[in-house]
Amino acid sequence: MNESRTEARTHARLIALICLAVLMFSPPLVLIFNRPAERGLSWLPLYLFLVWLIVIGLAAWLMEHRQEDT
Amino acid sequence: MRTDPVVLTVAFGYLALLFVIAAWGDRRAETGRSVIGSPTVYALSIAVYCTAWTFYGSVGRAAESGPSFLLIYLGPTLAMLMAPFMIRKMVRIASTQRITSIADFISARYGKSSSLGALVALIALIGITPYIALQLKAITLSHAVLVNYPQAADFRLADESFWVDKSFWVALVLAVFIILFGTRHLDASERHEGMVAAIAFESLVKLVAFLTIGVFVVFVMFNGPMDLFSQVAESPRLVGALGLDAVPGGATGWVGTLVLAFLAFLTLPRQFQVLVVENVDERHLRRASWLFPLYLVAINLFVIPIAMAGMLLPVGNSDPDSFVLTLPLSAGLEGIPLLVFIGGLSAATGMVIVETIALSTMVSNQLVMPLLLRSKRLQLSSQGELAGWLLGIRRVAIVLILLLGYLYHALIGDSYSLVTIGLVSFAAAAQFAPALLIGMYWRGATRVGASLGLIAGFVIWVYTLLLPGFAQSGWLNPDFLEQGLWGLGWLRPYALFGLEGWDIYSHSLLWSLLANVGILVGVSLFTRQSALEQTQAALFTNAMNPGLQHTSLWRGQTTRGELQTLLSRYLGANATARILADQKSNPNNSDPAPPAMIARAEQALSGALGSASARVLINSVVRGEALDLESILSILDTTSQTLEYNRRLEQKSNELAKIGEELRAANERLRELDRLKDEFVAMVSHELRTPLTSIRAFAEILRDGKDLPEDKRIHFLEVVVLESQRLSRLIEEILDLARLESGRLTLSPQRLDLVTLTRHSVDAVHRLQEDRGVTLQVDIDMDEAPVIGDPDRLEQVIINLLDNAGKFADDDNPQVRLHLARHKEHVRLSVEDNGPGIAAEERERVFEKFHQIKRFSGSAGKARGRPRGSGLGLPISRGIVAHLGGRLWVEDAPQLKGACLVMELPQAPE
Numbered sequence: 001m002n003e004s005r006t007e008a009r010t011h012a013r014l015i016a017l018i019c020l021a022v023l024m025f026s027p028p029l030v031l032i033f034n035r036p037a038e039r040g041l042s043w044l045p046l047y048l049f050l051v052w053l054i055v056i057g058l059a060a061w062l063m064e065h066r067q068e069d070t
Numbered sequence: 071m072r073t074d075p076v077v078l079t080v081a082f083g084y085l086a087l088l089f090v091i092a093a094w095g096d097r098r099a100e101t102g103r104s105v106i107g108s109p110t111v112y113a114l115s116i117a118v119y120c121t122a123w124t125f126y127g128s129v130g131r132a133a134e135s136g137p138s139f140l141l142i143y144l145g146p147t148l149a150m151l152m153a154p155f156m157i158r159k160m161v162r163i164a165s166t167q168r169i170t171s172i173a174d175f176i177s178a179r180y181g182k183s184s185s186l187g188a189l190v191a192l193i194a195l196i197g198i199t200p201y202i203a204l205q206l207k208a209i210t211l212s213h214a215v216l217v218n219y220p221q222a223a224d225f226r227l228a229d230e231s232f233w234v235d236k237s238f239w240v241a242l243v244l245a246v247f248i249i250l251f252g253t254r255h256l257d258a259s260e261r262h263e264g265m266v267a268a269i270a271f272e273s274l275v276k277l278v279a280f281l282t283i284g285v286f287v288v289f290v291m292f293n294g295p296m297d298l299f300s301q302v303a304e305s306p307r308l309v310g311a312l313g314l315d316a317v318p319g320g321a322t323g324w325v326g327t328l329v330l331a332f333l334a335f336l337t338l339p340r341q342f343q344v345l346v347v348e349n350v351d352e353r354h355l356r357r358a359s360w361l362f363p364l365y366l367v368a369i370n371l372f373v374i375p376i377a378m379a380g381m382l383l384p385v386g387n388s389d390p391d392s393f394v395l396t397l398p399l400s401a402g403l404e405g406i407p408l409l410v411f412i413g414g415l416s417a418a419t420g421m422v423i424v425e426t427i428a429l430s431t432m433v434s435n436q437l438v439m440p441l442l443l444r445s446k447r448l449q450l451s452s453q454g455e456l457a458g459w460l461l462g463i464r465r466v467a468i469v470l471i472l473l474l475g476y477l478y479h480a481l482i483g484d485s486y487s488l489v490t491i492g493l494v495s496f497a498a499a500a501q502f503a504p505a506l507l508i509g510m511y512w513r514g515a516t517r518v519g520a521s522l523g524l525i526a527g528f529v530i531w532v533y534t535l536l537l538p539g540f541a542q543s544g545w546l547n548p549d550f551l552e553q554g555l556w557g558l559g560w561l562r563p564y565a566l567f568g569l570e571g572w573d574i575y576s577h578s579l580l581w582s583l584l585a586n587v588g589i590l591v592g593v594s595l596f597t598r599q600s601a602l603e604q605t606q607a608a609l610f611t612n613a614m615n616p617g618l619q620h621t622s623l624w625r626g627q628t629t630r631g632e633l634q635t636l637l638s639r640y641l642g643a644n645a646t647a648r649i650l651a652d653q654k655s656n657p658n659n660s661d662p663a664p665p666a667m668i669a670r671a672e673q674a675l676s677g678a679l680g681s682a683s684a685r686v687l688i689n690s691v692v693r694g695e696a697l698d699l700e701s702i703l704s705i706l707d708t709t710s711q712t713l714e715y716n717r718r719l720e721q722k723s724n725e726l727a728k729i730g731e732e733l734r735a736a737n738e739r740l741r742e743l744d745r746l747k748d749e750f751v752a753m754v755s756h757e758l759r760t761p762l763t764s765i766r767a768f769a770e771i772l773r774d775g776k777d778l779p780e781d782k783r784i785h786f787l788e789v790v791v792l793e794s795q796r797l798s799r800l801i802e803e804i805l806d807l808a809r810l811e812s813g814r815l816t817l818s819p820q821r822l823d824l825v826t827l828t829r830h831s832v833d834a835v836h837r838l839q840e841d842r843g844v845t846l847q848v849d850i851d852m853d854e855a856p857v858i859g860d861p862d863r864l865e866q867v868i869i870n871l872l873d874n875a876g877k878f879a880d881d882d883n884p885q886v887r888l889h890l891a892r893h894k895e896h897v898r899l900s901v902e903d904n905g906p907g908i909a910a911e912e913r914e915r916v917f918e919k920f921h922q923i924k925r926f927s928g929s930a931g932k933a934r935g936r937p938r939g940s941g942l943g944l945p946i947s948r949g950i951v952a953h954l955g956g957r958l959w960v961e962d963a964p965q966l967k968g969a970c971l972v973m974e975l976p977q978a979p980e
Binding site: 026031060063 | 136148321363371
């Protein structure tokens with residue numbers, strides 16, 4: 001009972017994370033960061049790498065700490 | 071150092087090392103100490119996704135179309151995030167059904183259909199061959215760059231005979247290599263532990279190689295990333311190279327490529343092989359779901375710096391796909407380029423090995439075997455063991471697939487850059503996604519729908535991507551690109567139905583998936599599933615349902631002997647003994663085989679031959695209904711019923727908890743009542759004892775004092791009589807109360823006039839009140855007050871009220887007023903006095919049993935010597951009035967400023 005509830009919680013968080021990742025990697029937000037910095041290059045790659053790492057970090061935290069009911 | 075012998079020695083040495091690792095992995099697996107039983111190795115093996123296309127092509131793509139190369143890796147990141155939902159289900163299905171490839175998976179889902187499996191295998195063969203060609207091209211090209219630098223690595227394949235072409239030999243060497251460790255033995259499961267270990271190792275090698283060249287370029291050729299990017303910013307040619315404008319198709323192209331990569335990651339045959347088929351433990355997905363994306367980040371970290379550096383510096387070779395090699399070469403290095411070459415070789419061979427094994431399994435299980443079983447079953451049956459045949463077919467298939475790849479490469483490989491070929495293959499693989507994913511979640515998807523959808527998607531892919539590719543390489547007349555087929559403008563391959571402005575991949579993906587999904591869903595809604603299809607659909611869509619595991623669904627009959635003959639014919643004696651481990655069977659054993667054994671046998675055959683062929687074989691020996699749809703549906707229903715029961719059980723237990731709570735409250739109240747009862751009994755005893763004691767005392771005086779004066783004796787006797795009366799009155803009241811509370815009070819209600827009754831009662835107490843000096847004022851505002859009531863009891867109530875009022879009236883000038891009036895549909899009789907009144911919080915308590923208001927006279931400070939009440943009069947009165955449908959309560963006296971007791975009775979109907 002308790003275990004399946006924890007499982008459901010983790011799943012809900014994972015779904016939220018997937019939605020977040022899809023949102024961050026898709027045009028409306030991507031377009032915002034598609035602007036040149038003062039030195040002339042676009043911020044876009046930096047933004048993508050940062051979001052990518054954050055998403056992976058969150059996923060790792062979610063996957064490896066799922067036993068504890070946080 | 072960059073001479074042919076050195077490079078070839080290193081390359082072959084590397085391949086030999088791979089072979090040693092694979093052999094070691096296989097031997098460890100045989101002794102039960104698997105090296106791939108770790109989530110990290112699993113994640114590394116998934117990295118076979120990063121092919122030579124990643125290794126060389128990413129830099130090229132970054133140089134030409136900005137950050138869009140990242141999409142190829144963001145898509146898989148999203149897919150891996152969904153692994154706990156989607157891939158886990160695929161793994162679960164594959165392990166219970168012994169799935170050997172994606173073609174087998176789709177075929178099994180749609181009723182183990184061999185035609186659908188063949189279709190998938192065929193599409194995979196056509197779609198993936200360019201991808202294999204791409205790897206061959208990468209190996210050849212990187213070798214040429216390495217050896218010829220600084221001369222341009224020009225090779226015109228078509229001009230030379232094939233035996234001069236290095237790609238041909240690369241293909242042959244790879245074929246031999248794959249045959250050596252991909253098809254060494256035919257196991258009941260299509261797992262290749264040694265291969266997975268080698269692939270994981272290759273993933274490490276290519277990562278290390280790419281990071282090395284990245285660090286070298288950024289920190290040795292430039293002074294760190296800041297230096298590099300400030301130089302880039304000064305070059306007007308490169309400003310804007312990293313923005314979205316450089317991405318083909320802009321925002322639409324962005325989304326299209328993301329979706330394409332997401333779908334292809336799940337459906338590419340080699341990805342399916344390592345993700346699903348080679349998965350040894352579905353818990354590994356947990357670690358891999360973030361570790362693999364991390365690998366992708368690491369291998370892409372230096373792509374942009376390398377691309378920028380390559381465009382900044384004069385490296386002598388304008389092809390961005392080769393920057394990884396030409397940059398260190400231009401710096402005059404020898405060792406690093408060789409390492410890069412090995413890294414690229416790892417990436418390419420890893421992909422070719424897994425892809426070829428996956429494709430050869432498909433070709434043998436889905437294309438060749440069904441044909442053999444259909445056309446030459448008798449002849450095959452007489453051949454004895456089939457294991458050798460299967461291995462032979464696969465080996466031939468491996469050679470043919472690689473030669474096909476070479477052919478593609480030789481004929482049209484020059485016209486495309488690496489990236490282009492890769493995306494064409496991605497779009498072909500993406501056609502499997504609807505049948506695969508929809509089939510996993512929608513039970514209603516039918517075989518006909520899936521087949522037609524696949525065909526439609528494939529045809530559109532051919533028309534919008536493959537044929538234009540042929541045309542551009544001069545195979546076809548390129549006119550139809552501009553004017554459309556037969557000159558019809560809306561049939562232009564890159565602008566189908568006039569949809570322009572999209573990049574060719576998003577455009578092709580949109581139309582092909584639209585047709586694919588649309589036809590799959592549409593046709594499924596109007597076609598019927600066969601029984602086996604329904605069963606398989608139920609098994610696939612409910613794969614995570616715990617009730618379905620370890621369930622044997624066989625109902626047909628066969629003998630152990632027949633089963634054994636069948637298995638040993640196709641799998642060999644050793645495997646048969648392992649599958650039928652529970653007995654030493656002989657071919658003539660005619661005991662019936664238990665359903666579990668038949669299921670095991672079919673699974674074992676599926677692992678080797680694919681589910682469709684296994685089905686055909688099992689059907690050849692099993693008589694009767696083979697698979698039972700009813701029982702599987704009943705299992706599903708049972709589990710859903712169990713869930714329902716659980717839900718109800720939970721509900722019930724909640725109710726029980728609530729009832730328990732109520733019970734506890736009730737128990738609490740009962741205890742309270744019990745305590746009250748004890749108090750009541752104590753009080754009753756006390757009340758009864760007081761008159762009894764005085765009666766007894768006076769009676770004893772009378773008995774003992776024979777010489778008492780006459781008047782004293784009479785006085786004592788009067789006291790005894792009075793106390794006896796009081797006692798009997800008390801007992802009468804207690805009995806009344808007991809009757810009231812138990813509901814056994816018998817009233818004889820009748821229509822009566824309350825005015826008459828009141829006057830009668832007043833007359834009865836008038837004398838007594840006068841004796842006490844109480845002024846009694848009677849105001850009756852009505853001529854007649856008809857009510858329903860018991861006259862004796864009502865009179866008792868009225869007398870009690872008057873009596874009480876007399877007792878509590880003022881000491882010096884006691885006054886009591888009785889007022890009878892109509893109030894709406896009721897008759898109200900109120901009795902007030904001019905005493906101190908009753909405090910608001912005391913007003914309900916006067917109706918409690920034995921509650922006696924302590925009264926002290928203001929000056930003397932001691933209780934007045936008036937007859938005491940029993941404390942039962944008011945509770946009894948209230949009980950009687952309530953029985954007659956009325957109310958009795960206390961309020962402030964309107965005129966005399968003391969207490970006022972009001973009795974209200976409903977007026978009797980006319």
